[in-house]
Each structure stands twice: as C-alpha cells, then as structure tokens.
Amino acid sequence: MLMNEARLFDRMKSEGMDAIVATAPENVTYSSGFWAMSQWIRRGPQAYVLTSAPGRGPQAVIASTGTLDLIGDQDVSIRDVRRFGFFAIERDESVELDEGEKRVAEICESEDYGDPVSALVAAIKDRNLESAVIGVDEIGITPQYYDKLVEVLPRATIRRAASVFRHARAIKTAEEVRRLRRSARVAELSIDAALAVARAGISERELAYAFHAKTISEGGMPVLGVICTGPRSAMSSGQPGDRILRAGDVIRFDVGGRCLHYRADIARIAVVGSASEKVKKYHAAIRAGLLRAYELIKPGVKTADVFNAVVETVRKEGMPHYRRNHVGHGIGLDGYDAPNLTPGSTEVFEEGNCICVETPYYEMGFAGLQVEDTMHVTRDGVESLMSTSSELRLVG
C-alpha cells in the first residue's frame, strides 16, 4: 500500500471532506497503485481516483478505456472501475485469458460514460455523495472538467484538495520508504557509472549518457540530470553539453530518476585529478552543513530551525557568505513533497518523513558545489537512505 490512509482520512475529516478525488498522476498512483501512462507522459489525459471517508463507500477508479490494460496488468486492487471513451480491444475467443485480461474484458463490457467527469459523477452518485463536500485535486484535472464537475453537481460543495494529498504523502508508508531507498540507490549506482568513465577529454554529454544508461539498466527512468563541469557546474539547472573535462574540473551531479514510480534527488561532487584549496574548503563547509542536519533532525523539530542551523554551520565552517533559499524538501512520488526546509516554514519533522537535505552553492566563474542525501525520519532521529559518502571524490 502506497497511501497513508489514516493520515489522508484525518485531514479529510479536519477539512470536512466526505470524499476526495485524485487527478494528478502522483495522486492517482498514490491512492490506487494505478499508473496511468498517458497522464504521466503528457498533460491533459484524465484519470481519477475517488476515495470516500470511512463508511461512505469503497474507492473507485475512473480511467479511459485505452488505459484499462494497465488496470489488469498492474492488478489494481480497487474493484469499482468506471471507463470512458471508445477504444477497440478485441479478443481471441479460442484462447483462455489470464486473470488480468479477463478483468479488462469484463470492464470493457461495462458502461462507457463518454467522458471522465460523467464517469466520476456516476461513482459519486452511487455513493450518495451528490450533496457532499468533495475535495478535488486541482493539479491534474483540466479547468474545463473542473468547471463541468461543479456544474453537474450543483448541490455538492467542490473544494480544491491538492494540499490534502500533499499532507498525506508527507508521511511515508513502509512500501514507499522501500521504493525511495531503491530509487536513491539507483541514482548512486548511476553516479558511480558516470565517474567510472570520467577523465580529462570526456564530454559532459558522455558523462550524462553513462549516468542515464545505468539508471535504465537498473530499471529506472531518467528525470533529473544536472551534470555539468568546470565553471558550468555553477548553473543550478545546467544541462550536459559539449564541454570537455579538464584536469582540476569540478563535476557536479544533481540527479535522480524515477524507480518503481518514486523519485530520487541526490547530489555529489567529484574533481578530475586534484582539487583546489578553494574547492576543498568550500566542499568541506557545505558537507558540514549536511552532516549537521543528521544530528538535528528528529520528530518534533521545526524545519526552519534545521534550516538556520545548517546555514549557520556552513558559514562557520569556512563560507561566511553562504546564503540559501532552502536546504531541503520532502521526496516521494513527486520530487518536492512536504516538508520544506526553509527559513519561513512552520512545518515540524514527523516520523515517516522522507527528505532530501542539500547545501548547494553556485558561484559563477568558479563552480557549483552541492551535497544532497535522502533521509528517512525515524522515531528518534533520522536514517540515511544513502549507501555512498558525500565526501569529495577524485577521478581520472
């Protein structure tokens, strides 16, 4: 189970919601395990999951007929699936279908509601929720369909609810932690693969190919690949280009793909040959900041306090001019889950948070330096999900 049901229900109750509708790909997968390809690779295709408050009826999936094959193949446990749209799926009657195929055949014989909102409304009415307070995740539904939903349910109270999912997703279930650990591991193995080819004369693109190819061979899909070298490493979102590595260059990795649908986001620094005194000093300072976070983070601690302590540590350890907008964020199905490690945040760490703590530094004309680890907040502290050290690595 990916979804933290108790936490979602709790927040729905405090918000007075009788039901909630997931529409963004992250929230659809979170609520149901259903990975509806089309909405993950484009903006526009609609797939929803309706989750009622306890006692108000079972969950329902709303899916286009063309994505039903994934319901069968992924063995989605929600039994109430409403489909919309014509999509031809034929059947060889001489062959015994497997369980997933039988399920697809069965759903294909159910009513075609024509469009996603009509299918959703049918599920809502079957649960007697047409006068209820219904939270709708506003991220994945198109504004036109949101308007239509409000129009066809005049007695319901429709409220935006992406923040309710964000709240629930902040505390990971055991299965989510397992997936995040695997995703972080794949990112580390991919950095190792890139560093295995790193030497003077190699281009940024070649480093990136080695990185992403390893992510793929480990079962992940590339997402974030900020891999730049020398002065170009100072670009926070820099994309790998034609620059050729030279002795003394910094290589900055701010990287992570998606594995089992869960994101990775980690950062490491390597230097070709030997590092300058400035690189060594600054890297040690930002790393001291990261290590300070390990000492401080535990349930009940304010994220803003950790922000302040981490920045203060980096300043004391050799970079008095260090400034930063945040030193980390949650991670999960999305790359930026709650909580935020910002100076203005009012959030508090809770057991089960999975977070990326980072202390990046970007100096044009010099380089970018960054360390970023993924951590899991436990009952009385924090557990690293990393297998590699954040120390400066020398290659080539």
Add this chain to the structure above:
Amino acid sequence: MLMNEARLFDRMKSEGMDAIVATAPENVTYSSGFWAMSQWIRRGPQAYVLTSAPGRGPQAVIASTGTLDLIGDQDVSIRDVRRFGFFAIERDESVELDEGEKRVAEICESEDYGDPVSALVAAIKDRNLESAVIGVDEIGITPQYYDKLVEVLPRATIRRAASVFRHARAIKTAEEVRRLRRSARVAELSIDAALAVARAGISERELAYAFHAKTISEGGMPVLGVICTGPRSAMSSGQPGDRILRAGDVIRFDVGGRCLHYRADIARIAVVGSASEKVKKYHAAIRAGLLRAYELIKPGVKTADVFNAVVETVRKEGMPHYRRNHVGHGIGLDGYDAPNLTPGSTEVFEEGNCICVETPYYEMGFAGLQVEDTMHVTRDGVESLMSTSSELRLVG
C-alpha cells in the same frame, strides 16, 4: 525559431486577444525557446512567456531566479526577463564571465517580483495591457495563480487560451520539422538497437534497456516505451516486464523519446523466428491502411475522410472486423498536437502539419500489431520523416 508567429497572431486576432500568456512547458518553449527544467520535470513550478499582438510591445519571459542560468545558457533571444523568488547565485569577481553568465548576473540585479503573477502583471502593465483582452494558457498555470491574475487585473478580460497555442503549433516551422525528423530518427535507431539483441530467451526489460540506452546515447530522453511481447503485446499501454521472448512471438514497439525537446511516436512490429499466417495477414492489412494514408493526405483533405479511408482499407485487406477510435494525430513539442485523424473531426490537413499516422490492432489472447509513421504535409502531398520501412521484421 520554433513559433509560427504569423499563425499565432492570426488566431489571436480572430479571438480578439491583445496578448497571450504561455504557461505549459510546451508553450513556454514554443514561444521563446526557453526550456525551464523545473516545469518540465514536475507540475507546479511556474514559467511564463507573454506575447503581445503586433505593435503592442515585445515579448517577455517570467522565470524563477533559480532558472535564470538556463536563460543565459540557452541564449534566449527575448530581452525582457522578469524574475521572481530569492535564489543565491554568487560570483567570482576575479574571473571574466562569459556572455551567458553576464546576462544572468544582470537579470539577478533586476527587481525580484516575489511571485510569478506579480512579475507577469508588471510586464503587462509596462505594455499598457491592463485593460486588454489577455489569453492565458490554462494548462501550466496553477488555478490559484490564475485566480490571482484575474483578481489583480480587474479591468482586463482574461480568457483561457491553450487552444490558441494548439492551433498555432499545428503548422510547423522549418526548425520544428528538422527537430521532429531527428527525433523520429532516434526512435528508429533505438528500435534497431533493441532488435539487435532480440532473440528467444531475452526479456522485455532487456529489449527496453537496449531501446532507451540508444535513445540516450543519441542525445534523446526516454518518454514512451511500450515494448511488450507475445500476448502481452495486445496491451495498448503495456510496460516492459519479465516475460521472456519465445520463438514465434510478436514484439510490438510503440515508442519515442524527446530529442531537442520534440517528441517521437512511432510503431513497428517484429517477430522472433517466423510469423504465423494470422500475424502476416493482419500486419499486411494494417500496413495497407498506413500506406493508403500516404496516397490521400494533402492540404485541403479532411482528416475524417482519411480516417474512414484508412479503416476501410484495413477492413478490405483482410480484417473486416477492424475498429478504431483514431488513426493518427499531430506531433511536436507535445505527443498529441493537432490535427486529429478521427471520424468526428472537422479538421482539414494543412501544409506544414506533422502527423503520426497509425493503425494499431489489439487482440487479447493473440497479440497487438501496429505500424505508425511520422509524416510532414507538404504543398501537394505528404513526405515521410521515416528512414525505415514499416514492414514486418523477423529477428533471432
């Protein structure tokens, strides 16, 4: 230049729009060449491009301070860049910056508008457009920011405008056709790479690794990777799994990454060893449908007429039961641009359309068969962007 300026301005005029705001990643890149990483890899981060009608002022980019490095590195030609949000970018004063870095440094010294809508509104007011009709692409802007824009510009008329961009994007500029050709080529090379390892005993995942690794080594990023075998190939959105290839299996590729930001979406069928009579007959039928499209498509022809002719051809050539919801769609920055090749479409082919024509067939218990080519509509016909044939391929 990616944007078809004349066509965009034309539609803005007929819709009575004085200005239009791109907010979805595809439309931001389309309007400006600016690829703002954060909005491409997540939903939520905001980046906009304001384009005024002729004579109403120059374009403006609205970008978070943390993405300005990409404005410099990508040499975005729009000079009016408004930034929002604190993000620390330091500078080594002892080093002469390059042109891109200097530009970043300069924009960093300009006003921080705090949030994207405030930055956008400043650009709107500088163009005296606060009482104008402003189209806003509703796909990338969060509903909260859309509401805020309406609130802070009470005298303006704000209208949803994603359809205006979709209309403009349907006719490709020469640079777009070049990129689509390259992206299609990378997809073909990636299929070749997968087929080079295909033989009995190999898993679907191994085929997919070979496919995506080639996409990456050719400079693309993986997006669509429907690569399934045997009866699993009947799943329209099927994802590569542990199934092991056997003699006689169909391998269905419905695939394509992103290259130079442009999508590929092509389909090919291979068989391990020798193909059954049914596979040969059905493949020939769907291929005849695809080839019929080449004969028919030219400017002025209705897309619905091509749909009907293609389906009719497949039926006549050996699959009288063939049914389909569409036989193709446009392609560009998005995987589904206009026009649609559907029975209900009122669209007409125009010179400059780039389209994917496809005739998929899914039969549970048997297999999925599909051919899909990317084509460019020319003055008097259609040009294939493919380098490989859609014939059935035998491997292993």
